[in-house]
Amino acid sequence: MRSDASILHLDLDAFFAAVEQRDKPSLRGKPVVVGGVSGRGVVSTASYEARKFGIHSAQPMHEARRLCPNAAYLSGRFGAYRIASRQVMAVLRRLSPLVEPLSLDEAYVDLAAGGVTDFSPAALQKLGEDVRGRVRAVTGGLTASAGIGSSKFMAKLASEAAKPDGLVIIAPGTEAGRIAGLSVRAIPGVGPATAERLQRLGIHTVAELRAATPNELRRELGQLTATWLSALAYAEDDRGVSADREMKSISVEETFAVDLTRLAELEPVAARDGAVVAGRLRKSGAFARTITVKLRLADFTIHTRSRTLLGAVDSDETIAAVAVALLREQQHLLAQGIRLLGVGVSGFTNEAQEALFEVSAARRDESRVTAPTPTVRHAHAGYRAGDDVTHETLGPGWVWGTGLGLVTVRFETAATGPGPVRTFPVDDPALRPTPVLVPDEDEAAGPGWLEE
DNA sequence: TCTGGGGTCCTAGGACCC
C-alpha cells in the first residue's frame, strides 16, 4: 500500500459485446451475448442489456437462450478484440511504461513510474477522465471504467465500483474502512472454495476475517493463504505493477459435442492439438520441456498427465507424439467418456536441446498413430454468427444467421448505421469471409494527448 | 441440452542429491 493513490486499474465494459455493438449498429441498445454458441458453450460476455435478463459470464448458453431467446448470440471475433485491446494498451503506455495487462480488456498502470507527481483528487480525476476519453476515442466508442488507489487491490476494487463507464478514486487512508463491510468474496483470490471454508469458521465479511485468530485461519487455509488473506483484510497490499511478465504455458483444449470413448477418435485430436500448440510455441520463439495432456471426463473430473523431456522442443512431430503417448497412458479413463481433451506445453527455454533418444522414442510412438487429421477447414459451411463477410457488390456485412445451406447477412459497419439484410446460398461465390488483419505491433495511440 | 477456453499460482508427495 502506497501513500499516494498511484495505481490505476482500467477495465473495458462488457468488452466483447461492446465491440460487437460498435461494429454492428443494428445491435446497439439490444441484448448481445458472445460465447460458445454450440450445445455445450457458455457465455463469455453479455451486454448490459442482456444482463437485465439475468444473463452473465460463465453461464451455460442454453440457459441464456432460455432467459432471453431474442438476444443476438455471437461466437466472437477475436481478431477484432485483439486490435481494440492493443489500441487501449497503447493509450495506457502513454501514461506510464509500467503497464501490466491482465487480459485483453484489463490492465494495471503504475502512475508514479510514469512521472505523475500530482496525486491530488482533482488531478487524479482529470487524469482518469482523460484516459477514459482517450480510450473511447481510439477504439471508436468503447467505454472503460477506471479505478485509482494506493494498491492493486484498491485500484481494482475502485474500477469495479465505477462500472459501467465511470471513475472511482479511493483516497489513501480510507482503504481499510471502505472494505470492512464487504463480503470476503470481494478479496481477489477468494473464490467459492475459500469462501466456503471461511464460512465454516463463521466468517462472511472482511471485518469478521480480521477478527479471526491466526491459528484458526492457518488450520483451515494453510500458512501462505492465511498470511496474504489477513494482510488483504487490512488492505495491506504491496504487489508491484510488472510490465513484462513472461508467458509460462501455452495450451489448446476443446470440449466435444458428445463425449468420446475411443482411442482411435482421440489420438488424432491429441496429435493435432499438439501440432497447434507447437505452432504457437514457434511463433513465440520459445522451446518447451514439459508437455501435458488434460482430460475432462463425463463426470467433470479432470485428469492430467505430463512429461518433462531432457531437452526443450518446438516441433509439431515431437509434441504431437508425446501428447499421443500421454493420452495412451490414460487409456483406462476413456470408457467413462471424454468430454474435453487438451494439450499444453510449459517449462520454456530460449533454445532447443532436443535429446535424441527421447525424440526417437517419441517418433516410434507416433509411427503407430494414424496421421494427424488436418485442421478442419470449412470451405463455405464455416460461417458463424457474427463473422465479418464481404459481398462482391454489396460490400461488408456480418453473418446474422446460417442454416439449411443458406447464410443471412446484414450489410452494415461501425460507420454506416443499421443496414439491410439479405440471404445467400452458403456457397455463393460472391460472398466470402473478410480477412482479419491483426497488427503485430501496438497500434499508435493517436496524437500525443498528454503533452498539451 | 447442465457447466468454455485461455491462463496463473499453490500444495503435497516422492525422487534424488548433498
Place this chain on the structure above:
DNA sequence: TCTGGGGTCCTAGGACCC
C-alpha cells in the same frame, strides 16, 4: 542399518481469474 535435514525437480491436482 534405525533414521537427519535441506534443497531442487517433477508430477498431479486444485483454486482462481477473465
